[in-house]
Amino acid sequence: MKKRDRLEIIHDILKIIKDHGNLILPTPLLRFSNLSTQNFNKYISELLKKGLIEEKYDKNRKYYSLTEKGFEFLRKYKNIREFMEEFGL
Amino acid sequence: MLQFKPHLGIVITEAIYSSIIFALCFLLYYRIRKAYKLTDYKGLYLFSNTFLYLGLAYFLRFIVSSFAVSNAVFDLNLQFNVIKGLMLFSLTFMAYSSSAAIMYLISSLLWRWVDKVGNELFVHSIAILIAISPFIGKSLLLLLISQFLLLLALILSITLNYKYQSSKKIFSQAYIVYVLLFIFWILNLSLTFKLIPSVLRIAIYMLSLVVMGFIAYKILRKL
Numbered sequence: 389m390k391k392r393d394r395l396e397i398i399h400d401i402l403k404i405i406k407d408h409g410n411l412i413l414p415t416p417l418l419r420f421s422n423l424s425t426q427n428f429n430k431y432i433s434e435l436l437k438k439g440l441i442e443e444k445y446d447k448n449r450k451y452y453s454l455t456e457k458g459f460e461f462l463r464k465y466k467n468i469r470e471f472m473e474e475f476g477l
Numbered sequence: 478m479l480q481f482k483p484h485l486g487i488v489i490t491e492a493i494y495s496s497i498i499f500a501l502c503f504l505l506y507y508r509i510r511k512a513y514k515l516t517d518y519k520g521l522y523l524f525s526n527t528f529l530y531l532g533l534a535y536f537l538r539f540i541v542s543s544f545a546v547s548n549a550v551f552d553l554n555l556q557f558n559v560i561k562g563l564m565l566f567s568l569t570f571m572a573y574s575s576s577a578a579i580m581y582l583i584s585s586l587l588w589r590w591v592d593k594v595g596n597e598l599f600v601h602s603i604a605i606l607i608a609i610s611p612f613i614g615k616s617l618l619l620l621l622i623s624q625f626l627l628l629l630a631l632i633l634s635i636t637l638n639y640k641y642q643s644s645k646k647i648f649s650q651a652y653i654v655y656v657l658l659f660i661f662w663i664l665n666l667s668l669t670f671k672l673i674p675s676v677l678r679i680a681i682y683m684l685s686l687v688v689m690g691f692i693a694y695k696i697l698r699k700l
Contacts, residue, residue, distance in 0.1 A: 395516055438517065461515055468512045468521075471699040475651040476638040477520030477585055 397423070399465050401431060402440060402458050411444065411451045485546070487678070492542035494682045495535045501693050502532030508700045523585035530578035534571045541567045572620055573608035579627045579662070580604055586638040624666055628659065654695050661688040 392400070404420045405412050418428045432452070435441045440458040444451045454462075471477075509525035512518075541563065548560075580600040607627070610619040635655050664681050667673045673681065 395518060398516075457515070464512070464515060467699050468516060471512070471696075472518065472520060474699070475524065475585075475654070475696075476642050477518070477524055 395465075395469070397421070397431060398435065398440070399462070401435065402454060402462050405441065405452055405454050405458070406462060410453050412453075413449065413451055417452055488542050488545040490679065490682065492539055492546055494686070495539035495542055497686060498689055499532045499535035499539055501689050502528045502535060505693055505696055506532060508697060512700050519588060520585050523581050523588060526581040527578050527585065530574045530581060534574035534578065537567050537570050537574070569608050569611075572611075572624075573604050575662075576607040576624070576627060577601060577604035579631055582658070583627075583631055583634045586634040590637070590641060621666075628662065631655075631659065651695075654692050657688045657692055661685050661692075664688075 401417070401421050404417060408416070414432075418425065421428060421431075423431065432441070435458075436443070438457075439455055440461055441452050442455050444453050506525050506528040509521055509528065513521035513525055544563070545560075577600060580603055584600060607620065607623040610623050611617050613619070635652065639652065664673075664685055668675075668678060668681055
């Protein structure tokens with residue numbers, strides 16, 4: 389299986405959140421994202437810092453949800469990816 | 478006392494041409510930068526800076542042309558030394574800015590394999606060195622040679638990028654854009670250094686606009 393690059397991993401995490409009704413607990417997100425706990429935490433911190441996802445709390449349980457910027461990333465990902473590949477970036 | 482009286486038609490054409498090129502460059506910069514802000518991908522950052530610095534070079538060219546138009550229309554009677562100083566500054570800045578643009582393009586193509594080329598200090602050091610080369614060598618020839626060396630480095634970068642790129646089939650599209658950018662640069666460089674007769678100026682401007690328009694189309698349709 390081809391090793392995913394940083395952008396592919398970010399895309400996959402955001403897509404998992406979106407596909408779960410834009411609300412998912414950390415444990416299933418870790419499982420579906422196919423990452424080690426250490427890498428998962430690193431990516432989640434990055435996504436929170438960049439404002440692509442946000443934390444939401446319900447009955448003391450933490451959920452992750454996409455922000456508007458996160459949805460924009462998913463909408464534009466395919467085109468940006470193709471652009472990067474076409475231009476050898 | 479020597480006075481600066483350029484041909485009005487030429488400077489107006491020059492001003493229009495530069496304004497179109499810098500507008501296109503800034504539009505491309507803005508769109509690529511937006512994609513960079515979303516993804517934080519270094520290749521996009523370096524590629525966007527190519528158009529920022531190319532745009533800056535043409536923006537200054539536009540300012541100088543507009544200044545020359547004002548001088549001719551309003552009969553400002555500026556002394557030759559003032560204009561000479563302005564031209565010297567603009568040539569140095571344009572040499573710096575355009576070299577930085579080419580260096581950023583090379584960086585965007587090679588940064589994944591060669592760490593150093595993605596370093597901005599390295600990019601600007603080379604660009605400054607090229608810009609001040611006429612003062613060091615007391616000849617414009619050194620500037621011309623360094624610009625051609627940069628273009629050779631660009632051809633080498635395109636070849637290396639193509640060789641190591643995994644998706645060769647898709648990349649052929651971009652290869653056309655890079656070849657066009659190369660043609661655009663050669664044409665404008667040849668005109669600046671008077672390697673092409675001035676009577677061909679309008680034809681070269683038209684061809685450059687077509688080339689730049691095509692590059693813009695290829696980039697903007699994706700972003």
